[in-house]
Amino acid sequence: MVGAAVQRQRAGRFVAMREGYGFLLPWFAGFFGLTLGPALFSLYLSFTKYDLVSDPRWIGMANYVRIATADAKFSQAMHVTFTYVFLAVPLKLAFALSIAMILNKGLRGLPIYRALFYLPSLLGGSVAIAILWREVFSADGLFNQVLAVFGIKGIGWVTTPETALYTLVLLTIWQFGSSMIIFLAGLRQIPQDMYEAASIDGASPRRQFFKITLPLLTPVIFFNAIVQTIDAFKAFTPSFIISEGTGGPVNSTLFYTLYLFQEAFAYFRMGYASALAWVLVMIIGSFTAVSFFMSRYWVHYDE
């Protein structure tokens, strides 16, 4: 009798589990069919020579060896990407934090400002905004028209190799909204009595910022930095649109992802492009790992 009851219970549990997995099926299908499958396949491709027409041919480490030793364009793309990441991310975070601090002062109409400042983040990654950006910073664009008012004659910012990348950095900073919202939430978390205690202790607003606000905000800074850095490594649309797919002028905006795209879809070197993709995965992976390791030395967690 007891055995029968246990069996019935088991059967019931089995049905419940089957239903549960049934509901999970769409997600599993998506994950294995569209994410893990292609990823593993690209890992395989990265050890082959493959032009989409003939079958992939196994060439071992040859793609990786070439990336590491004999690809000047790869070096250029790395240079451009790292310059971009290490300029755009800190500047964007600093800007986002500054605006968040101002909004946190208790402005009237805060929700409106918040929405306004967030807007570019929604639009910024889009093709339309990149096109707009190209126009604004072109030789006879809006930016130079404003400069002209002050009697300054501007150059074609996106067509000059020395400045093209910086217009992209600027475009990225302009999308500070999502970081700002997270900073704002982080600032709200800091209890007001911390600042009251600090002001009784004689700390100036500047000292309060460096000794109270920044340390207590480190978890949020860390989160934002990781998210934004990974995002920046993967940035593609702006350089693709602004340079019209060339990475020009003179490869000055040749983002890593753009180079990868060219190898894959302009030259149809799928095997080589796959190897490039896996190198980027390793770069981002090791960057993240190092960041988490370092975080224990500077991030303050309350728990």
Place this chain on the structure above:
Amino acid sequence: MASLTLNKIVKRFGSLQVISDVDLSVEKGEFVVFVGPSGCGKSTLLRMIAGLEAISGGELRIGSEVMNDVAPAQRGIAMVFQSYALYPHMSVRKNMAFALETAGLPKPEVEARVNKAAAILQIQNLLDRKPKQLSGGQRQRVAIGRAIVRDPQIFLFDEPLSNLDAELRVQMRVEIAKLHRELGATMIYVTHDQVEAMTMADKIVVLRLGKVEQIGAPLDLYNNPANQFVAGFIGSPKMNFLDATLLSSDETGSVVSLAGQSLRIPRGLAAVHEGRVQLGIRPEHAMLSSGDIALGQMEIVLVEHLGGNTLLYGKLSDGQTLTVQVEDQARLGMGDTVQIFANAARCHLFTGDGRAFAAV
């Protein structure tokens, strides 16, 4: 010279006035307690003294200097917050050193002062811990230590013990009182707990709705409350208030009628007064025998045995409720009736609007 003087201090939040015309003078070395129900403005008043809230009106002096617009750090005060407000990312040592380092004191002196304060509070072994690694009582000590190192003229405490459990609360109460004796500093202490006020204060300031109801030594407030609010607030269990009719009153005393008996109470009013009054008797002053006035018969509704004494809740013959505290363990139960007596000198009288009759 007074250590702190408040002169007609007012606080408004927008159109809402939360502190009205508070006058107070605190002597050097005095332990003053602000007490009152939650929301009466105790914290606001303390925060105005600290400089954390702007003063809307009146004058605040510390020593002889007007301090209305002086920055908190320049007022010579230190504050212990209810939440402790310890800096969570700094060690105990850093927390205590923060003000001194901010002031730019040389390292050896900072260290010496931190160590000295730590020794006073017996937290030397905690100096390298972070606040989150401390118990509530230990955090409380660190918060006090952070105040001590600054060697302030005036210590401000905002309900510092309300987050501790009952046992620790009693222990810290004793320690703060001891600290006050040792440091000889002026202390202003906010609490809603009248027991803390009674046990710690040299001087109690009773606040209600942003106004001072009475200022005085603990036993003065207990023996001669200025009004019905103070009478009800100070003392535990709460004073009984019985509706009575005033038959006559002059400078030698008053006669009231309660539950059919005439009682002579040695308290009087300057002005002639007639009609409804409140007779106030503390539970510990109502007796089952041998008082000089009799309140008649009481039917017991509930008995609480506290071991050392017993609380009797009952009804007088006219239906008014009364609480009586008797020494020791009374062998009484629900439904029993007892005779209630009191000493007239320990009874209080209040007018319909709550003013106390003066003792004669």
